Amino acid sequence: MSEIFSVTVLVGILASAIRLATPYLYAAIGESFAQTSGVVNLGVEGIMLVGAFAGFYVALFTGNLWLGLLAAVIAGILMGLLMSFISVTLRAEQGISGIGLFMFGLGLSSLLFKTTIGTVKTIVGFPPLKIPVLGDIPIPLAWWLLDKTTLGLKTKAVGQNPAAADSLGVSVLRNRYFNVCLGAALAGVAGASLSLSLVNLFQENLTAGMGFIAVALVYFGGWRPLGILAGALLFSTVNAIQLWVQVLGIGIPADIAVMLPYLLTIVALAVTANRARQPAALNKPFERGEN
Amino acid sequence: MPSTPPSTIQRRITSVEMCDIVKRFPGVLANDRVCFDVRAGEVHALLGENGAGKSTLMRQLYGMYQPDAGEILIDGQRVEFHSPADAIRSGIGMIHQHFMLVPTLTVAENIALGLPSSRGPVLDLDKVSARVQELSAAYRLKVESDAYVWQLSVGEQQRVEILKALYRGASFIILDEPTAVLTPQEVDDLFATLKHMVSEGHGLVFISHKLNEVMAISDRVTVLRDGCMAGTIPGREATRDILVSMMVGREVKPLAPQPLQAGAARLKIEGLRAQGDRGTEALRGVDIEVHAGEIVGLAGVSGNGQRELAQCLAGLRKVTTGTITIDGKDLTHTELKAHIEAGLAYVPEERMRDGAIRDFSVEENVFLHDHAAPAYTHAGIFLDFRKMAAHATDLVKQFSVKTPSLDTPIKNLSGGNIQKLILARELSRKPKILIAAQPTRGVDIGASEYIHQRLLEQRATGTAILLISEDLDEIRSLSDRIAVIYEGHIIGIVQRGEATVEEIGLMMAGVSATHG
Ligand SMILES: Nc1ncnc2c1ncn2[C@@H]1O[C@H](COP(=O)(O)OP(=O)(O)OP(=O)(O)O)[C@@H](O)[C@H]1O
Ligand SMILES: [Mg+2]
Numbered sequence: 001m002s003e004i005f006s007v008t009v010l011v012g013i014l015a016s017a018i019r020l021a022t023p024y025l026y027a028a029i030g031e032s033f034a035q036t037s038g039v040v041n042l043g044v045e046g047i048m049l050v051g052a053f054a055g056f057y058v059a060l061f062t063g064n065l066w067l068g069l070l071a072a073v074i075a076g077i078l079m080g081l082l083m084s085f086i087s088v089t090l091r092a093e094q095g096i097s098g099i100g101l102f103m104f105g106l107g108l109s110s111l112l113f114k115t116t117i118g119t120v121k122t123i124v125g126f127p128p129l130k131i132p133v134l135g136d137i138p139i140p141l142a143w144w145l146l147d148k149t150t151l152g153l154k155t156k157a158v159g160q161n162p163a164a165a166d167s168l169g170v171s172v173l174r175n176r177y178f179n180v181c182l183g184a185a186l187a188g189v190a191g192a193s194l195s196l197s198l199v200n201l202f203q204e205n206l207t208a209g210m211g212f213i214a215v216a217l218v219y220f221g222g223w224r225p226l227g228i229l230a231g232a233l234l235f236s237t238v239n240a241i242q243l244w245v246q247v248l249g250i251g252i253p254a255d256i257a258v259m260l261p262y263l264l265t266i267v268a269l270a271v272t273a274n275r276a277r278q279p280a281a282l283n284k285p286f287e288r289g290e291n
Numbered sequence: 292m293p294s295t296p297p298s299t300i301q302r303r304i305t306s307v308e309m310c311d312i313v314k315r316f317p318g319v320l321a322n323d324r325v326c327f328d329v330r331a332g333e334v335h336a337l338l339g340e341n342g343a344g345k346s347t348l349m350r351q352l353y354g355m356y357q358p359d360a361g362e363i364l365i366d367g368q369r370v371e372f373h374s375p376a377d378a379i380r381s382g383i384g385m386i387h388q389h390f391m392l393v394p395t396l397t398v399a400e401n402i403a404l405g406l407p408s409s410r411g412p413v414l415d416l417d418k419v420s421a422r423v424q425e426l427s428a429a430y431r432l433k434v435e436s437d438a439y440v441w442q443l444s445v446g447e448q449q450r451v452e453i454l455k456a457l458y459r460g461a462s463f464i465i466l467d468e469p470t471a472v473l474t475p476q477e478v479d480d481l482f483a484t485l486k487h488m489v490s491e492g493h494g495l496v497f498i499s500h501k502l503n504e505v506m507a508i509s510d511r512v513t514v515l516r517d518g519c520m521a522g523t524i525p526g527r528e529a530t531r532d533i534l535v536s537m538m539v540g541r542e543v544k545p546l547a548p549q550p551l552q553a554g555a556a557r558l559k560i561e562g563l564r565a566q567g568d569r570g571t572e573a574l575r576g577v578d579i580e581v582h583a584g585e586i587v588g589l590a591g592v593s594g595n596g597q598r599e600l601a602q603c604l605a606g607l608r609k610v611t612t613g614t615i616t617i618d619g620k621d622l623t624h625t626e627l628k629a630h631i632e633a634g635l636a637y638v639p640e641e642r643m644r645d646g647a648i649r650d651f652s653v654e655e656n657v658f659l660h661d662h663a664a665p666a667y668t669h670a671g672i673f674l675d676f677r678k679m680a681a682h683a684t685d686l687v688k689q690f691s692v693k694t695p696s697l698d699t700p701i702k703n704l705s706g707g708n709i710q711k712l713i714l715a716r717e718l719s720r721k722p723k724i725l726i727a728a729q730p731t732r733g734v735d736i737g738a739s740e741y742i743h744q745r746l747l748e749q750r751a752t753g754t755a756i757l758l759i760s761e762d763l764d765e766i767r768s769l770s771d772r773i774a775v776i777y778e779g780h781i782i783g784i785v786q787r788g789e790a791t792v793e794e795i796g797l798m799m800a801g802v803s804a805t806h807g
Binding site for chain 1: 376
């Protein structure tokens with residue numbers, strides 16, 4: 001039992017934690033943009049799958065990882081456009097639209113996988129991130145964008161009081177499209193970080209719920225980039241411990257170990273539930289001229 | 292012209308004309324061939340009952356709606372505004388009936404919102420703040436530019452709204468009921484600012500239900516009735532009687548309530564303490580008794596604990612210490628439902644947030660409490676839609692709520708009509724105790740009179756009424772006793788007619804009365 005506290009194991013856990021945090025972080029930061037502008041996008045999971053597939057497919061057939069990454073971004077943006085059209089232009093209920101997008105992404109990626117690649121193949125992906133979290137990852141950029149730019153100001157206003165933003169000539173529609181698509185592009189990257197770097201393969205339902213956890217992390221992090229970073233790290237650390245527990249064969253049934261991260265999500269959300277920062281117009285379609 | 296800093300006006304407009312404007316909403320003809328014009332350097336007041344179409348007309352000038360017919364001319368040139376951005380570019384600004392501010396952002400951020408920055412994509416809030424300070428000095432609009440908007444009083448928020456328009460170099464500014472939420476002192480300050488703006492060559496549109504304000508500040512007055520023009524007259528010819536008859540088409544007399552023999556104490560509040568939203572103590576030992584058949588007016592500058600007191604009484608806020616007794620029953624720590632069952636009705640100050648569900652229809656909003664009452668159900672299980680519709684129709688008619696149908700979502704009603712509907716709902720429940728917070732804020736003069744009458748009728752049936760209002764005229768004309776609240780406690784209680792406006796005003800500012 002004391003094995004788990006040995007230095008090698010701890011370093012191992014830390015290293016895997018940081019590696020594992022990447023997809024969560026990209027997806028959650030992306031989702032936080034959409035939510036800050038007032039759109040809950042529950043379709044992140046589906047977008048990640050489509051991104052993971054597109055990235056893997058292009059990388060596999062061109063042999064160019066960067067082209068793969070580009071494909072993942074484009075696929076993400078297309079999914080984002082779909083989500084925006086349904087929930088912003090048509091003003092459909094966001095939760096339902098998001099679930100629909102998830103199922104669409106799941107189905108589409110599976111179908112394309114079966115008809116084009118067929119069997120599980122691997123590629124030589126990007127080397128795992130060398131620099132620990134902060135450098136490579138979008139946290140400082142997200143913080144800067146939200147807090148220091150005119151775009152960030154518009155985004156926050158559109159998510160808090162779209163009527164006020166509209167009355168000053170800010171286009172609520174355009175801002176929400178932009179943020180949903182930016183979020184979706186990042187979700188595409190998150191997917192590609194799995195298929196092009198972490199596991200270097202694609203299979204059906206590769207993400208297995210990571211996109212939903214990313215949505216939870218946005219709430220956990222209180223819509224702030226640093227909070228989301230903390231959440232993603234906490235989550236991936238528990239995940240890493242769980243993997244090591246299985247590897248080391250410590251006497252906990254594997255099923256229970258696998259459950260740990262999800263259990264943690266629920267507990268963490270319940271404990272940190274702080275809606276004070278929640279964008280006031282979250283989940284509310286905007287229509288000009290209502291009282 | 293006074294020797295003040297250079298004018299803010301960027302693009303000077305000399306006249307704005309709206310000709311034969313027609314605007315329809317589903318089931319409503321909100322503007323029917325309305326003509327309206329404003330010149331630089333004048334205040335043009337727009338008057339009319341709730342739902343007459345004032346806000347709608349002005350929202351078209353501000354690019355929020357597009358007219359179905361008619362045209363808008365600026366300096367004689369025809370313009371078409373597709374969004375507020377177009378109107379702002381042409382030099383038009385609007386201060387909306389419901390504030391358009393983002394509470395979680397600072398004053399400077401609210402003002403800079405949507406404007407290009409001198410540093411490209413990066414915000415330049417320091418520059419914005421500096422300019423805001425200049426403007427606020429020039430126009431005597433005191434605000435702190437790095438305060439968060441949620442920290443500001445209503446009056447300060449109003450000033451931010453005006454600064455927003457000035458900052459954008461607006462030459463024409465529309466003020467949609469700017470005084471509805473202000474204290475008398477704040478109204479005076481606002482008028483000083485408006486006069487200064489006019490002297491600089493701004494053109495202003497001023498909407499209000501308070502006729503004395505309209506008469507005090509307007510160069511011209513246009514009255515709308517049911518979406519149509521009732522006429523335009525010069526400000527100096529406007530008298531109360533003329534305006535009322537143009538607006539309502541009949542006479543409206545101020546009320547003179549008869550004194551009543553007050554009964555036993557129905558509502559007893561003793562030593563009540565409670566916390567405000569920001570964790571500070573909002574109520575610091577409130578003692579009031581309201582008797583059956585009595586109206587107690589609670590006067591005070593907003594933010595001195597009125598809202599928290601009303602919420603405690605309604606069972607919506609936790610009481611720290613002290614007691615609330617209704618008809619001898621202790622209701623200090625009980626929930627809303629127990630209060631409703633004890634016969635308490637509550638007309639909240641923030642009607643849209645606390646009094647109604649915006650996406651629900653008029654009828655559904657009538658039945659927010661009583662949907663399970665035996666009278667409106669079959670066997671206590673299924674809703675009896677026929678009876679519900681009948682009751683809702685009845686209320687809408689009695690209180691002359693202007694709505695196209697019972698199925699219209701309440702958010703599409705005009706501000707004053709929402710208020711009438713909520714009041715109708717609460718009074719129809721025949722309450723023993725009524726807490727009415729700002730019941731006539733934003734309500735037109737005819738309807739105010741009607742609401743006042745209903746409050747007095749309610750009092751005659753033995754209801755104990757706590758009337759919370761910032762409108763001193765309202766408090767003084769209706770209340771049997773006036774309690775003044777200051778910083779969370781009652782600083783004085785006077786009998787009707789015992790204190791002058793000045794004395795009450797002093798108490799509102801925290802100076803205790805020497806007598807009483
Ligand atoms: N967005 C909308 N959709 C449908 N109907 C609307 C909408 N906005 C206003 N109306 C209707 O148009 C009419 C005019 O409303 P408007 O808000 O212009 O009145 P108002 O004169 O400003 O009244 P108040 O003094 O109460 O503010 C009302 O009958 C209202 O119900
Ligand atoms: Mg109005």
